[in-house]
Amino acid sequence: MSESVPSVSRAAAVTGQPSVQPDSRIDAGHHEGDVDRLAMGLASMEHVVHTHRDSGVDAALPSAVADLFRRGMEAGHAADSFSSIVELLGKGAPGGQVTLR
Numbered sequence: 001m002s003e004s005v006p007s008v009s010r011a012a013a014v015t016g017q018p019s020v021q022p023d024s025r026i027d028a029g030h031h032e033g034d035v036d037r038l039a040m041g042l043a044s045m046e047h048v049v050h051t052h053r054d055s056g057v058d059a060a061l062p063s064a065v066a067d068l069f070r071r072g073m074e075a076g077h078a079a080d081s082f083s084s085i086v087e088l089l090g091k092g093a094p095g096g097q098v099t100l101r
Contacts, residue, residue: 038069041069042069048062071088
């Protein structure tokens with residue numbers, strides 16, 4: 001069974017946290033980065049992945065996050081906010097909405 005997440009809940013669906021940005025930012029597709037740029041996030045997550053591996057800790061979750069950030073950068077969002085990931089997750093979903101399964 002799947003359900004569509006209303007656009008006002010997309011940020012929470014991506015991050016698992018309540019949105020810290022106005023919902024209109026996501027709805028409007030404006031993802032200007034400031035301190036939360038994907039390029040910086042990827043650099044940080046790559047460090048976390050290496051630290052996990054060097055410590056013998058499972059790096060599956062931080063690797064998945066790093067891969068998602070990398071996809072965002074490849075899609076042209078390197079200087080954009082983490083909220084731009086919504087654009088990747090919504091592709092292919094009816095009406096551009098994120099679909100949960």
